[in-house]
Structure formats: C-alpha cells, structure tokens
Amino acid sequence: MNPREGSLVIQRCRACGTLLxxxxxxxxxxxxxxxxxxxxxxxxxxxxxxxxxxxxxGTQDDPVSRTIAIVALDDGPWVYSWIAxxxxxxxxxxxxxxxxPSAMVERLPLFSVQTYQGP
Structure with missing residues (x-):
C-alpha cells in the first residue's frame, strides 16, 4: 500500500500488524x-x-510560543507533534x-485543534 501524498504516514509491522x-x-x-x-x-x-x-x-523579537504535544491517534500509536x-x-x-497535510515542523507533524462533535 502506498501512503496517500499529504497524509500522516505511520508504520505497520508486517509480522503482527501492530501500528506504530x-x-x-x-x-x-x-x-x-x-x-x-x-x-x-x-x-x-x-x-x-x-x-x-x-x-x-539572531533577533531581538519577542519569543515565539509553540505547543508541543503527544497525540494518541485513533489508529492506535501515539506521536509527538506540534499543535497549531x-x-x-x-x-x-x-x-x-x-x-x-504536508505540514511538518522540525520533523514533527503539525495538528490543528478541532471542535468537539458530541453524540
């Protein structure tokens, strides 16, 4: 299977099927x-x-604030990421x-917060 371009790519073990x-x-x-x-x-x-x-x-600007997070993917694995x-x-x-899609910051994927869609 070829991962879709622009999608988040994870690993799957061919021996046992575990998603990583x-x-x-x-x-x-x-x-x-x-x-x-x-x-x-x-x-x-x-x-x-x-x-x-x-x-x-190299600048005198105010510091940049970024949020780093651990995200538990619905697919199973946990990933380190940045949050927009x-x-x-x-x-x-x-x-x-x-x-x-296509957003990587310092080798980590970038996620955006979504509004909760309750039952």
Missing part, C-alpha cells in the same frame, strides 16, 4: 523489523501538551486534533 509511530525501527509488540509505511487517519486526541517559548535566533492554535484546558473533553 513514524520513524520507529522495531515493532514494540513482536520486536520485528519488517515494517511498512501506511497512511493514518490523522485524527486523534491530545494526551499531554506543553507551551514552549523559544527565542528567535490554542489547546483548550479544563473542557471535560479530550482535545481532538487533525493532521495538517
């Missing part, structure tokens, strides 16, 4: 090394997040996110 985060070299379930790239739905929930303030190199926009706090619901 991108850039993984060994299956955490069976320790197999025969992995294939597959497309993810790109939708998940934020497990943990932290706002980071970084100075812009503000992460809601104390909402009582998990923050749902969606991958922004």
């Amino acid at each position: 985060a991108p850039l993984i070299a060994t299956c955490s379930a069976c320790h197999g090394v025969d992995l294939e790239s597959v497309s993810s739905s790109g939708i998940g929930s934020i497990v943990s997040s932290k706002v980071m303030h970084r100075e812009r190199y 926009g503000n992460v809601p706090t104390h909402s009582g619901q998990p923050a749902r996110v969606e991958f922004k």
Whole structure:
C-alpha cells in the first residue's frame, strides 16, 4: 500500500500488524523489523501538551510560543507533534486534533485543534 501524498504516514509491522509511530525501527509488540509505511487517519486526541517559548535566533523579537504535544491517534500509536492554535484546558473533553497535510515542523507533524462533535 502506498501512503496517500499529504497524509500522516505511520508504520505497520508486517509480522503482527501492530501500528506504530513514524520513524520507529522495531515493532514494540513482536520486536520485528519488517515494517511498512501506511497512511493514518490523522485524527486523534491530545494526551499531554506543553507551551514552549523559544527565542528567535539572531533577533531581538519577542519569543515565539509553540505547543508541543503527544497525540494518541485513533489508529492506535501515539506521536509527538506540534499543535497549531490554542489547546483548550479544563473542557471535560479530550482535545481532538487533525493532521495538517504536508505540514511538518522540525520533523514533527503539525495538528490543528478541532471542535468537539458530541453524540
């Protein structure tokens, strides 16, 4: 299977079928090394997040704020990522996110916060 261009690509172990985060070299379930790239739905929930303030190199501008997070994909694996926009706090619901196609920031995928669509 060829991953769709612009989709979030994760790994699948050919031996046991476990879905794994991108850039993984060994299956955490069976320790197999025969992995294939597959497309993810790109939708998940934020497990943990932290706002980071970084100075812009070589400038006197105000620091840039970015949110780094661990996202539990609906497909199964957890991935480290950047979050575009503000992460809601104390909402009582998990923050749902969606991958922004073709968006990579410092080798991590970029997700945007989605409005909760309740039952």
